[in-house]
Amino acid sequence: MFRFFPKNYVWDLSVNLSIEMGAKMGEMQEMCGPLVAASEQPDAEGTAAFRQAWVGMAEKLVDLAAEDETLGRMISAGEKYLRASNYMMIAERMLAHGSEGRVALYRDMLDTFGRGVALSRPEIELVKIPYGDTYLSGIFRPAIGVEGPQPILVQVNGFDSIKEMVTMVGMPDWLAKRGVASLVIDQPGTGDALRLRGLHARYDSEHWASKVVDYLETRDDVDAKRIGLHGVSLGGYYCPRAVAFEPRFAMGVTWGANHDWRDVQKRRLEKEGNFPVPHYWAHARWVFGVETNEEFMEKAEQMHLHGILDRIKVPFLVTHGKHDSQIPLKWAYETYEQLVNSPKRELKIFDERTGGVQHSSFDNSANAGAYISDWVAETLGGRTA
Numbered sequence: 498m499f500r501f502f503p504k505n506y507v508w509d510l511s512v513n514l515s516i517e518m519g520a521k522m523g524e525m526q527e528m529c530g531p532l533v534a535a536s537e538q539p540d541a542e543g544t545a546a547f548r549q550a551w552v553g554m555a556e557k558l559v560d561l562a563a564e565d566e567t568l569g570r571m572i573s574a575g576e577k578y579l580r581a582s583n584y585m586m587i588a589e590r591m592l593a594h595g596s597e598g599r600v601a602l603y604r605d606m607l608d609t610f611g612r613g614v615a616l617s618r619p620e621i622e623l624v625k626i627p628y629g630d631t632y633l634s635g636i637f638r639p640a641i642g643v644e645g646p647q648p649i650l651v652q653v654n655g656f657d658s659i660k661e662m663v664t665m666v667g668m669p670d671w672l673a674k675r676g677v678a679s680l681v682i683d684q685p686g687t688g689d690a691l692r693l694r695g696l697h698a699r700y701d702s703e704h705w706a707s708k709v710v711d712y713l714e715t716r717d718d719v720d721a722k723r724i725g726l727h728g729v730s731l732g733g734y735y736c737p738r739a740v741a742f743e744p745r746f747a748m749g750v751t752w753g754a755n756h757d758w759r760d761v762q763k764r765r766l767e768k769e770g771n772f773p774v775p776h777y778w779a780h781a782r783w784v785f786g787v788e789t790n791e792e793f794m795e796k797a798e799q800m801h802l803h804g805i806l807d808r809i810k811v812p813f814l815v816t817h818g819k820h821d822s823q824i825p826l827k828w829a830y831e832t833y834e835q836l837v838n839s840p841k842r843e844l845k846i847f848d849e850r851t852g853g854v855q856h857s858s859f860d861n862s863a864n865a866g867a868y869i870s871d872w873v874a875e876t877l878g879g880r881t882a
Contacts (some may be wrong), residue, residue: 498860501529502536506771506822508547511587515785518583518665528554528584540775541849544591551588552602555581559609566616575617582610583652593776594783603692612663620673621664626682626712626837628705634689635709636660638669639718640879642676648723648877649678651709653702654782655730655857657774659688663729666862671870676879678719682709684735684759686784697786700799706739710746722850723747723877727869730773730857733824734758734800739830741808748876750814750869753821753857757827758800762793771822773856802832812841812876816858816869820849823856841876 499516502508512520512529528550533547555854558581561698565574585606592599614621622638625632638645650672652663660681670680683690684705686698699705706726714721725748728736733755740749755761765777774780778790813836817829826846833844839875847853853865871881 498855502533505536507775508536510773510859511591514662515583515587516799517859517862518662519580522584524554524643544775547590547591550583571616571713575613578609578613578828582606582613582661585609586662591775594779595746600692628708631694633682633684633705635680636664638673638679640676640678641673646720647678647718648879649680649713649719650725650727650873652679652727653684653732653735654687655732657780658730659683668866668870671866672873675870675874675881677874677877690879691784698784702735702739702741707743710743725749725873725877729753731755734802737802737806740811741805746811748812750873752816752869753824754815754817754826754829754832756802756832759797761824762797773823807837808837809836813839814843814872816845816847816865818854818856818858819846820854821856
């Protein structure tokens with residue numbers, strides 16, 4: 498794990514996520530160099546300084562991208578817009594719910610990301626998935642070199658990630674090279690589902706996951722018999738739960754085995770384990786749409802996989818970082834051991850030799866992501882060469 502702020506795990510988590518999304522070290526130094534003292538301040542004061550520095554860099558890149566556009570250099574402009582959106586989304590996720598300007602910053606990020614995609618990533622399609630009287634938003638990335646309906650891996654967020662972040666880390670591109678398409682979504686409790694439409698997290702992930710499968714079955718470019726599901730971080734709970742109760746998924750994979758999230762919350766109440774975001778308990782209440790920590794803990798009590806995983810009868814890969822400081826390694830073993838009816842189950846612990854030892858391998862996603870992508874391709878009928 499790259500440590501810019503040795504006394505602040507949450508800030509360094511954000512820095513590492515940004516690096517994995519393509520941050521440039523010179524820009525990182527310009528943003529973070531003056532923030533060391535601020536990183537040791539309480540959340541409210543520290544995150545205000547963090548926001549100013551990161552949004553300032555994003556605005557600089559947006560100005561440079563606009564200059565590229567006036568010269569007809571659209572690819573260069575698109576790449577700068579995408580990097581600016583990286584810095585915006587990191588700044589936004591650090592803010593407390595209800596912070597002045599947070600929604601406006603999020604909307605600016607969406608617009609900037611969209612401009613970047615339009616100019617430099619034309620293969621990406623922004624989609625809307627029907628969900629009751631509203632929709633879930635998604636990013637569709639087609640496979641490369643596949644004729645006819647494609648196998649596809651649906652990818653869902655964790656507790657505080659968003660679909661643009663998951664996309665920019667790189668798995669949709671890694672899969673595309675292997676002949677597998679991707680659909681990255683903002684499920685209830687994350688991204689624009691939470692921020693713009695007030696869709697809160699729910700324990701029964703099959704409720705929204707089934708709607709995603711319904712949508713994919715309407716697409717002629719998707720092979721409905723080869724739809725997999727992948728979850729990162731808290732998605733390591735959502736994914737196995739959904740695969741257990743939605744039989745149309747052909748396989749599942751977790752990047753971080755969140756087997757018993759209720760236990761994780763109890764440990765956090767006792768000051769054990771690292772938090773993923775500042776203002777953690779306020780963020781948790783917002784995600785689940787409750788007013789008190791007691792109400793949140795009642796919601797969290799339902800979020801475990803005990804007595805569920807024997808329903809899974811498709812291939813399943815469980816992965817975990819050896820030194821995950823947010824989710825104990827023991828839960829990866831629990832998930833694997835309870836997949837008793839999976840015809841192809843595997844447990845992969847990323848260690849010092851492989852890299853990616855931290856939570857969902859945010860410290861080094863390349864080797865871990867390649868391993869997962871290869872396994873998915875082999876399982877869904879893609880290619881690895």
